[in-house]
Amino acid sequence: MLLRHTNDTIIEREALTINPAKTCQPVGAMYAALGIHGCLPHSHGSQGCCSYHRSALTRHYKEPVMAATSSFTEGTSVFGGQANLLQAVETIFTVYNPDIIAVHTTCLSETIGDDVNQILQKARDDNYVPEGKFLIHCNTPSYVGSHVTGYANMVTAMVKYFSGKSVTKKNQVNIIAGWCEPSDMREIKNITSIMGIKTILFPDTSDVLDAPLTGHHEFYPKGGVTVPDLVSTGDSRYTIGLGPFCSEDAAVLLENKCKVPFDILNLPIGLEATDKFVMALSKAARVHVPDEITEQRGRLVDMIADMHQYFYGKRVAIFGDPDTVIPLTEFLLSLDMKPVYIVSGTPGNKFGTAMSALLSEKVPEAKFKNGERADMFLLHQWIKQEPVDLIIGNSYGKYIARDENIPLIRVGFPILDRVGHSHFPITGYVGGMNLVVKMLNAILDKEDRECREEKVELTM
Numbered sequence: 001m002l003l004r005h006t007n008d009t010i011i012e013r014e015a016l017t018i019n020p021a022k023t024c025q026p027v028g029a030m031y032a033a034l035g036i037h038g039c040l041p042h043s044h045g046s047q048g049c050c051s052y053h054r055s056a057l058t059r060h061y062k063e064p065v066m067a068a069t070s071s072f073t074e075g076t077s078v079f080g081g082q083a084n085l086l087q088a089v090e091t092i093f094t095v096y097n098p099d100i101i102a103v104h105t106t107c108l109s110e111t112i113g114d115d116v117n118q119i120l121q122k123a124r125d126d127n128y129v130p131e132g133k134f135l136i137h138c139n140t141p142s143y144v145g146s147h148v149t150g151y152a153n154m155v156t157a158m159v160k161y162f163s164g165k166s167v168t169k170k171n172q173v174n175i176i177a178g179w180c181e182p183s184d185m186r187e188i189k190n191i192t193s194i195m196g197i198k199t200i201l202f203p204d205t206s207d208v209l210d211a212p213l214t215g216h217h218e219f220y221p222k223g224g225v226t227v228p229d230l231v232s233t234g235d236s237r238y239t240i241g242l243g244p245f246c247s248e249d250a251a252v253l254l255e256n257k258c259k260v261p262f263d264i265l266n267l268p269i270g271l272e273a274t275d276k277f278v279m280a281l282s283k284a285a286r287v288h289v290p291d292e293i294t295e296q297r298g299r300l301v302d303m304i305a306d307m308h309q310y311f312y313g314k315r316v317a318i319f320g321d322p323d324t325v326i327p328l329t330e331f332l333l334s335l336d337m338k339p340v341y342i343v344s345g346t347p348g349n350k351f352g353t354a355m356s357a358l359l360s361e362k363v364p365e366a367k368f369k370n371g372e373r374a375d376m377f378l379l380h381q382w383i384k385q386e387p388v389d390l391i392i393g394n395s396y397g398k399y400i401a402r403d404e405n406i407p408l409i410r411v412g413f414p415i416l417d418r419v420g421h422s423h424f425p426i427t428g429y430v431g432g433m434n435l436v437v438k439m440l441n442a443i444l445d446k447e448d449r450e451c452r453e454e455k456v457e458l459t460m
């Protein structure tokens with residue numbers, strides 16, 4: 001028993017988090033920055049933070065993640081990091097030649113109070129930034145929020161630094177991607193391409209963190225939203241934000257700055273969320289939904305109808321990021337499953353509101369919590385009180401899954417011990433089918449392993 005100290009007696013905790021269901025802000029800022037073409041993320045803090053953030057992303061995406069650091073020392077911690085950051089900007093543009101350096105802070109630089117905005121302005125004034133190159137930044141103090149907050153902050157910085165309004169509106173729709181896999185971003189673009197809609201997806205990590213092996217090392221892979229595209233987001237007809245936690249701040253800023261109206265939807269995970277996304281696209285771009293999309297939907301509905309008997313009434317525990325967990329809960333409800341325990345380490349009132357709306361009538365016994373104390377320990381205690389048939393979450397769920405002999409399907413961040421998540425989407429109707437298959441296989445594999453011999457079935 002790996003987690004043998006977990007018991008089922010829940011004591012209200014005010015100050016202690018045990019096995020958090022989140023990681024730190026800069027990880028999200030670094031991931032979002034990689035969704036800009038030719039961008040080198042820069043961590044303004046100590047080398048240890050940067051190494052951890054890079055390794056978290058590298059282990060999840062199975063791709064080398066490049067990022068620079070201000071390499072704070074004891075002296076920097078006392079006197080501030082301005083000299084280090086100025087030196088870093090000069091060195092990075094000279095040696096690594098990115099188009100953009102995206103700076104995020106860390107606990108240390110936030111605690112000593114470095115004014116990164118002022119330091120970057122000094123770098124520009126002192127000609128450390130070559131012509132046609134850019135510096136952007138966001139603040140990511142990791143003692144508040146989570147990696148999701150850091151992602152949202154860097155996405156908002158993209159709007160703050162780049163979005164501009166010219167005299168001519170463009171017949172295009174902005175899509176602000178909440179935290180999802182490169183495969184999900186690719187699937188979102190597939191849907192808009194089938195619908196014939198010109199979109200600007202930002203950030204866009206497809207072809208960055210799922211780039212093919214070509215035999216040549218590309219320091220800056222071909223993917224990522226470009227700076228001209230980011231600039232033109234201010235001229236778009238409409239903005240669709242996918243995932244309120246990651247996209248709403250940026251969408252609000254874009255409306256305030258450039259008067260681009262917006263709609264905030266859930267990430268298109270599952271049938272209903274994808275329906276809403278497709279209809280929002282159709283309305284924003286004033287196009288009909290093409291047959292190909294309708295047929296994709298029909299295939300997902302057919303699979304759900306065929307497999308309904310295996311899902312009906314199954315109790316599920318879910319943990320992860322709110323923008324993923326909320327539409328996932330909605331999808332499970334549409335399969336007549338019972339999402340009974342849900343936790344997310346990311347704080348924010350939107351989580352409770354969304355969960356209450358989804359669960360209060362359909363699964364009134366469901367328990368959900370988010371924020372600091374919504375940790376893996378609490379989830380395990382709930383499961384010990386009354387078990388579930390399936391766990392959905394990242395790799396950290398494997399300890400609970402093993403101790404309680406419950407199948408786990410890996411969805412979310414980080415997934416450190418499996419592959420495939422960067423390549424097979426869970427968004428869109430195609431992604432919905434992938435999710436259905438994953439859940440079904442996990443449930444049936446356990447059934448085949450553990451049922452009595454006379455109950456083993458060759459066919460479904």
Ligand code: SF4
Pocket residue numbers: 024025026048049052105106107108142143
């Ligand atoms: S929590 Fe703070 S100190 Fe720790 S790795 Fe993250 S930024 Fe660095």
